Amino acid sequence: MVEEDPVTRLLTNETDGGELTRKAVTLLAEATALQGTLHLPGVRDDYRSRLEQVVLLATQALDNAGESREVALLQWVLIQAFAARAEDARYGAGQLSRGSQRAPTLEDCEDGWQRVEQIAGTAEEAALGAAGFTRLLDTAKARAMARRAEVAAKAARNIVLERNRAYTFHADPGFSFGEGWYLAAAALFAGLSIQIRPGAAQEVQARRFLFDAGLDGALRPYRSRPASPKHLTHIIAEAFRADAQKAQCTLRAAFLGDESPSAALLSWIDGKVGGKPEQKVLLWVRTGDHHVQRNTCFDELRQLSELVVNAGLTPIFFGDKVPLELVPPSAVNLALCWKETLFQGPEMRRAQLQLFEELRCRHGLVGQIGVTTAGMDGPALMGLPTLYLTQERNVRLGRWVGAVPGYQEVVREPGYLEIIRTTLHQWQQ
Structure with missing residues (x-):
């Protein structure tokens, strides 16, 4: 059996308009008493429920009210309840809007903002209700309360209108x-x-x-x-899943453009790696302050470098500073090269992408390995085979696995180095 809603039960069983009025007044007083503790767990939900009951009971009582004095009391109760609901809706819209902006996917974000718009509509309906009964009651207090409701409703609507997309x-x-x-x-x-x-x-x-x-x-x-x-x-993954070749072509055209790399860049690359004809693998180094748990472990970096060399490939160290004792004689050390003038000018971003592309097309770059640093994702999206290492499955970047060609996630579980060794031999071939 479905449990009957307490408000419905009150309205069904109660026939005495005076009793309904007393209950509405009592509930409003109880709701008002909660206003100082709305930040506590569960209190706001209780507050909203009481306000809803006040509106239902007072509306029912108003239909049965005979004396003008009781009518005026109920109108005042409804004005206060509607104003409180409008202000509560404004608060709810603000809270939900902040959560919606931080939602993990665009779809979740849009769903959240649709709910924000619905809440703004609730505030506007409450303000209209307060305004209607204020016109009937026509007192200074009522007008002040209706004004509060109107201000809250406009603020709630502005949250929707001012959304930053x-x-x-x-x-x-x-x-x-x-x-x-x-x-x-x-x-x-x-x-x-x-x-x-x-x-x-x-x-x-x-x-x-x-x-x-x-x-x-x-x-x-x-x-x-x-x-x-x-x-x-998530947006990128959806585009690649729909048509990976088209998505990759779109990015390459936009990120690399039609013009050839500058003579300065080509000369710089030749000076750094021109004398090493072997196939190469980028080894990314991350030592940042943000999410330090994701930083490169140098013991692991040494193992990766050995795997690369043993596969007949040349490691290229790229990213943050790497201890020189970890760089084997056959390696190329491009750590911190992004700080050089060539990669800090107006064309810094395209220059870095052109660096990866030149390494791939003319200097034997076959893939890249690194921790979950976003810097390696530019070349990954343009087609450079990628292994990114993570302590546990990454919800955000995991969406690219199986969507972006050549993009692999390697969780540090027993046997993960063997996965890397196998992949390196595949790249080498």
Whole structure:
């Protein structure tokens, strides 16, 4: 048997309008008493339930009220309840909007914002209810309460109207350089809006890269509370699953362009790796302060380097600083090369991608291995075979496995080095 809702039971069994009025007044007082503790677990839900009961009971009582004095009391109760519901809805819309912006997928984000819009509608309905009974009661207190409801409803609606749909392209060295690949790729696939913080250290370089990629039309003025970058890997995975070849061609055309690399870049590459004709593998080094648990373990890096050499390949160390004793004589050490002037100018992002592409096309680069650093994802999306190492399965990047060609996740479980050894021999062949 379905349990009867307590409010429905009250309305069904209660016939005395005066008793309904007393219960509505009591419930409103109880709800009002909760306002100082709404932050405590479960209290806000109780508060909302009481306000809903107040509206139902007071509305029913008003239909049965005979005396003008009782009618006025019920109108005042309803005005207060509607105002409280409007303000509570504004609060709920604000809380849910923040959670929705941080949702892990674009679909979850959109679902959350649809609920925010519904809550804003609840606030507006409550404000209309308060305004209607205020016109009937016509007192200063009622008008003040109705004004509160109106302000809350407008604030709730503004949360929807002012939603920031743009994603931030970080142009500050303190943020992940590689996340720019995510955002540019997702914008190319899904038409996303992009914003850059004015005055950021690499604002000029970021704008140049987006312009070269054909995304200058996606730029929007910078605003607070941008959309979450968590959505981006999911958007990219969907594009690759739909048509991997088309997705890869789109990114290569946008990221590399039609122009040949500069003579300075080609000369620099020849000077660093020109005398080593063997096939090569990038070994990424990460030693950042953000998520330090994801940093490169140097004992593991030594093992990886040995695996690469034993497979007949040449390791290229890339990324953050690596201890020189870990670099074998046959290796190429490009650690910290991204700090050189060549990779810090206006074309810094395209120059780095062109570096990987030149290594691949003319210097035998066959793949890359590294921890979950976003920097390696640019070349991965453009087709460089990739092994990324992780302590446990990565929900965000795991979406690319099986979607982006050549993209593999290697969890540090017993036997994982054997997986790497086997893959290196496949690359070598």
